[in-house]
Amino acid sequence: xxxxxxxxxxxxxxxxxxxxxxxxxxxxxxxxxxxxxxxxxxxxxxxxxxxxxxxxxxxxxxxxxxxxxxxxxxxxxxxxxxxxxxxxxxxxxxxxxxxxxxxxxxxxxxxxxxxxxxxxxxxxxxxxxxxxxxxxxxxxxxxxxxxxxxxxxxxxxxxxxxxxxxxxxxxxxxxxxxxxxxxxxxxxxxxxxxxxxxxxxxxxxxxxxxxxxxxxxxxxxxxxxxxxxxxxxxxxxxxxxxxxxxxxxxxxxxxxxxxxxxxxxxxxxxxxxxxxxxxxxxxxxxxxxxxxxxxxxxxxxxxxxxxxxxxxxxxxxxxxxxxxxxxxxxxxxxxxxx
Amino acid sequence: xxxxxxxxxxxxxxxxxxxxxxxxxxxxxxxxxxxxxxxxxxxxxxxxxxxxxxxxxxxxxxxxxxxxxxxxxxxxxxxxxxxxxxxxxxxxxxxxxxxxxxxxxxxxxxxxxxxxxxxxxxxxxxxxxxxxxxxxxxxxxxxxxxxxxxxxxxxxxxxxxxxxxxxxxxxxxxxxxxxxxxxxxxxxxxxxxxxxxxxxxxxxxxxxxxxxxxxxxxxxxxxxxxxxxxxxxxxxxxxxxxxxxxxxxxxxxxxxxxxxxxxxxxxxxxxxxxxxxxxxxxxxxxxxxxxxxxxxxxxxxxxxxxxxxxxxxxxxxxxxxxxxxxxxxxxxxxxxxx
Numbered sequence: 001x002x003x004x005x006x007x008x009x010x011x012x013x014x015x016x017x018x019x020x021x022x023x024x025x026x027x028x029x030x031x032x033x034x035x036x037x038x039x040x041x042x043x044x045x046x047x048x049x050x051x052x053x054x055x056x057x058x059x060x061x062x063x064x065x066x067x068x069x070x071x072x073x074x075x076x077x078x079x080x081x082x083x084x085x086x087x088x089x090x091x092x093x094x095x096x097x098x099x100x101x102x103x104x105x106x107x108x109x110x111x112x113x114x115x116x117x118x119x120x121x122x123x124x125x126x127x128x129x130x131x132x133x134x135x136x137x138x139x140x141x142x143x144x145x146x147x148x149x150x151x152x153x154x155x156x157x158x159x160x161x162x163x164x165x166x167x168x169x170x171x172x173x174x175x176x177x178x179x180x181x182x183x184x185x186x187x188x189x190x191x192x193x194x195x196x197x198x199x200x201x202x203x204x205x206x207x208x209x210x211x212x213x214x215x216x217x218x219x220x221x222x223x224x225x226x227x228x229x230x231x232x233x234x235x236x237x238x239x240x241x242x243x244x245x246x247x248x249x250x251x252x253x254x255x256x257x258x259x260x261x262x263x264x265x266x267x268x269x270x271x272x273x274x275x276x277x278x279x280x281x282x283x284x285x286x287x288x289x290x291x292x293x294x295x296x297x298x299x300x301x302x303x304x305x306x307x308x309x310x311x312x313x314x315x316x317x318x319x320x321x322x323x324x325x326x327x328x329x330x331x332x333x334x335x336x337x338x
Numbered sequence: 339x340x341x342x343x344x345x346x347x348x349x350x351x352x353x354x355x356x357x358x359x360x361x362x363x364x365x366x367x368x369x370x371x372x373x374x375x376x377x378x379x380x381x382x383x384x385x386x387x388x389x390x391x392x393x394x395x396x397x398x399x400x401x402x403x404x405x406x407x408x409x410x411x412x413x414x415x416x417x418x419x420x421x422x423x424x425x426x427x428x429x430x431x432x433x434x435x436x437x438x439x440x441x442x443x444x445x446x447x448x449x450x451x452x453x454x455x456x457x458x459x460x461x462x463x464x465x466x467x468x469x470x471x472x473x474x475x476x477x478x479x480x481x482x483x484x485x486x487x488x489x490x491x492x493x494x495x496x497x498x499x500x501x502x503x504x505x506x507x508x509x510x511x512x513x514x515x516x517x518x519x520x521x522x523x524x525x526x527x528x529x530x531x532x533x534x535x536x537x538x539x540x541x542x543x544x545x546x547x548x549x550x551x552x553x554x555x556x557x558x559x560x561x562x563x564x565x566x567x568x569x570x571x572x573x574x575x576x577x578x579x580x581x582x583x584x585x586x587x588x589x590x591x592x593x594x595x596x597x598x599x600x601x602x603x604x605x606x607x608x609x610x611x612x613x614x615x616x617x618x619x620x621x622x623x624x625x626x627x628x629x630x631x632x633x634x635x636x637x638x639x640x641x642x643x644x645x646x647x648x649x650x651x652x653x654x655x656x657x658x659x660x661x662x663x664x665x666x667x668x669x670x671x672x673x674x675x676x
Contacts, residue, residue, distance in 0.1 A: 029500040090458060094451035109440070113432035113503055116454060119426060121496040123461065124489050131486060140478040151462050158459040162367040165451055280639060 001333070006061045006326040007052065010070070010077075014056045015049060017078045021129050032106055032118035036085050040111050054330050055080040055193040058218070061326060062194045062319070065319035067312075068201025068223050068277070075133045076146055076196040082126035083150065084189050087157060089119035094161070126150070140202060146196055149208075153192030160184030168246055178251050180297070186223035187216030194218075198313065207313045214309035218327050221302035222249060225331045228295050231283050248298060249291035257289035265289075303331060339671070344399045344664040345390065348408070348415075351396045353387065355416045359467050370444055370456035371463070374423050392668050393418040393531040396556070399664060400532045400549050403648075403657035406539025413471045414484055414534040420464035421488065422527050425495060427457035429430050434498070464488070478537060483535055487546075498522030506584055516589050517558070519634070522562035525554030532556075536651065542638030545651045552647035556665050559640035563669045564585060566633050569621050586636060587629035595627035603627075641669060 003011075022033050034040045056077035063073040091097075092105035093112050108114035130150060133143050163181040167173050194215030198208045208240060212289040227247035253265055266284045286292060307324050315323065341349075360371050372378045376387040396417035401411035429435075430443035431450050437443060445453035468488060471481050501519040505511050532553030536546045566587035591603055606620045624630060645662050653661065 027497045027500065028504070029497050044498070057644050063379070090454050112450070114500065116428050116432055116497050117499050117503070120458075122495060123458070124492045124496070127465075127485070128493075131482065131489075134482070140482055142470065143470070143482060144478055147465070151465055151469075154462045155459060158455050158462070159365045159367050161455050162365065162452060166366070267533055 002014040004322070004325040004329045006322050007057050007329070010057055010060045011053070013070075013074065014053050014060070014077060014081070017074050018053075018056075018081060021078060021082070021125055029118060029121055032110055033085075033116060033122055034091055036100075036106050036118065036122070042104070052330070053081055055189060057326060058190060058193040058215060059197040059200075061181035061319070062197030062203045062214075062310075062315070064197075065315040065323065066198055066203050066207070066211075066313070068197070069137075070113070072133065072136045072138050073200045075129050075131075075136060076200055077193070079126045079129040079150065080189060080193045080196065082122050082129060083154065083192075086119045086126060087189065089115055089122065093119075094165070123154075133200075137288050140212075143198065146199055148265070149195050149199060150192055151197075153188045156184050156188040160186075160188060170246075170270055172254075173246060173251050175248065175251055175255060178246070178248055182223045182248070183216055183220045187219030188217035190215035190222075204311070210309050214306050214313065217302045217305040218310060218330065221299050221306060221327070221331050222305070222334070224295055224299035224302060226334070228292065228299065231279075231286060232292060243334035247295075249286045249295045252294045253286050253289040257285075257291075261285055261289055273283050294317035299331065303327060340588070342660070342663040342667045344660050345667070348395055349391070351408075351412065352391050352398070352415060352419070355412050356391075356394075356419060359416060359420070359463060362409055367456060367459055370452060371423075371447055371460055373447070374427055374438075374444050374456065374460070375494075386440040390668070390671070391419055393422050393527060395664060396528060396531040396553060396661075397535040397538075399657070399661050400535030400552075400653070401539045402535075403661065404536055404539035404541050404545070404651070407475075408415075410471065410474045410476050410539045413467050413474060414455050414538055415531070417464045417467040417488065418527060418531045418534065420460050420467060421492065421530075424460035424464060425459065425527065427453055429499070431457075432503070447674050460541055461492075471538075480537065482589070484537055487533050487537065488530055491526045491533075494522050494526040498524075498526060508584075510592075511584060511589050513586065513589055513593060516584070516586055520561045520586070521554055521558045525557030528553035528557035530557035541651070548647050548651035552644050552651065555640045555643040555647060556668065557636050558583045559644060559665070559669050560672070562633055562640060562674070566630065566637065569617075569624060570630060585633075587624045587633045589671075590632050591624050591627035591629040595623075595629075599623055637669065641665060 018037060019039065022030055022037060023039075030043055031040070034044075035042065038051045039046060041047050056074075059072050059077035059080060060073055088100060089106050092100050093107045093115050098108045099103060105115070106118055111295060127147070127150070130146055131143060133138060133146065138146075160181055160183075163177075164185055167178065167181060191212040192215070195208050195212035198211040203211070227249060230245065230247060231249055250265070254262055257265065265282065265285050268278050268285075269305070306327050307320065310320055310323055356375060357377065360368055360375060361377075361416050368380070368383055372382075373380065376389045377384060379385050394412075397415035397418060398408050398411055402408060426438060427444050430438050431445045431453050435443060436446045443453070444456055445676055448456070465485070465488070468484055469481060472478060476484075498521075500517055501515075502523055505516065505519060527551040530553065533546050533550035536549040537659065541549070565587060568583065568585060569587055588603070592600055595603065603620065603623050606616050607624075645658065648661055
């Protein structure tokens with residue numbers, strides 16, 4: 001797979017800065033973090049990392065595009081990645097998912113108590129990285145502003161997670177509630193990543209907000225593509241999908257399909273822990289109800305909004321193409337592997 | 339019970355500032371926080387709060403004692419309380435304790451997934467409170483310095499928790515390892531509370547460090563008193579102590595008692611889930627091994643070190659007496675009720 005230029009250009013520096021942030025620390029607590037970051041296996045043996053680091057790439061890409069320095073933006077870029085990894089560690093516990101990408105989750109290896117701890121500590125490392133910007137020519141005012149941006153995004157992420165947990169337990173959910181949740185949950189940190197890039201490039205608040213909106217839409221597009229993949233693109237290698245999440249295709253079909261189709265979807269879906277053999281029938285029903293097409297259109301529209309917001313922010317066309325290619329790659333391939 | 343002056347003087351303002359930080363927020367996520375803060379019950383109905391708010395009291399007390407303004411220190415005082423409550427919410431999940439003080443834990447009421455979330459959000463609110471100091475005449479440099487202090491303390495707390503989880507799973511633990519863990523785990527935030535008070539009063543780094551040490555020793559003294567209470571001062575109202583934590587009296591006795599006594603303690607203790615009827619015999623054996631006396635002396639020595647460190651920091655004698663009375667109250671009565 002050919003990686004977009006934006007990723008290959010920054011990959012090495014991002015990884016080296018991330019490693020410098022975590023690896024100097026001796027307490028055994030940090031070994032769990034190194035595992036989560038993809039640098040070591042359960043036994044502490046080094047492995048080759050192949051993580052995409054989408055958030056840092058977006059921060060650096062936006063900062064460059066608006067004339068800022070990559071060196072100044074690096075601590076913020078790394079901070080968002082650490083924040084993202086913190087959220088992943090806690091997410092896996094919250095959802096009870098034993099795997100994180102191709103490997104067991106931190107809580108599955110070390111237990112939920114230690115995993116809560118490792119996540120909390122990653123959260124703090126994210127902040128410490130942000131503060132180190134004062135050593136890279138960023139003013140204390142900008143550092144404080146960046147911290148506020150990161151905190152607002154974190155709160156929005158937690159609010160989105162709360163909403164998602166509630167949605168999964170509700171019978172009827174509207175599309176607009178789902179899309180609002182998905183944009184908060186999947187877009188908060190992407191919005192933060194893009195906004196920080198603009199902030200460090202010295203952009204004004206309007207441009208910062210446009211970049212934030214761009215990042216949110218990219219996160220939303222990724223989330224919707226994930227909804228599609230879960231139902232239609234699962235490969236035989238994937239774990240059998242037995243607990244079906246409430247996702248946009250399902251919500252759309254329940255909202256719009258004829259009564260008989262709704263009833264059949266409802267019967268299949270309401271068991272929650274589904275027989276994997278019923279999956280093809282569910283996918284077929286949803287497809288007939290136009291839910292797949294609808295979800296693809298929603299993802300494409302979010303992806304177009306990502307590009308449009310960057311354009312309004314004044315990103316020059318060469319950078320715009322590069323950021324768009326990065327976005328398309330991300331939507332297609334996800335964040336866990338490069 | 340008569341409360342020390344230091345508590346009564348600040349109680350109302352602390353509580354009002356805490357409420358203003360959390361209560362303006364509409365997302366249902368914040369209802370869990372209001373419950374944790376002691377303002378509402380499970381159904382959202384207001385209840386009378388009687389929390390001691392030890393950390394804010396220490397921050398304000400130290401700041402006043404060193405000539406600083408209570409108004410400037412209030413956001414930091416409140417920030418440490420929010421940080422402490424965040425740690426409590428996650429702690430209860432990690433330890434699997436269904437109760438927090440006299441009420442069910444957040445995770446017991448809302449489930450662990452939402453509780454992880456509520457804790458994470460409290461963590462962010464703590465920071466937002468700290469940043470609001472810029473609106474109270476504190477310079478951005480001081481705010482950044484304060485944030486670093488809080489982050490360092492948080493990391494130390496997580497490292498201490500990690501160590502505690504490891505200790506509980508180990509067979510042999512030395513007293514020095516236990517005391518180091520206890521000072522980190524119970525002292526990190528108290529140290530942070532005291533240091534922030536000094537920082538905002540404009541004290542230099544030496545004085546700040548002395549105050550930090552004072553706070554750590556106060557936290558340690560409280561922890562050791564907790565060890566004693568758990569074994570010897572449990573009232574019939576307390577839940578039966580069935581899972582015995584590895585605490586200083588037990589570690590001391592295993593380290594120093596004659597072989598026959600060690601063996602009996604080991605047999606009683608190693609079951610981990612103890613028959614409550616065996617508790618009096620365990621307490622008796624530990625008492626005979628001098629473990630109670632040893633632990634009382636250790637707590638007293640930590641308490642004396644708290645006062646001595648404040649004295650080295652240049653706290654004038656009237657304030658010193660007040661801070662000492664506050665410390666004694668805290669060690670005796672704990673933090674959950676006033």
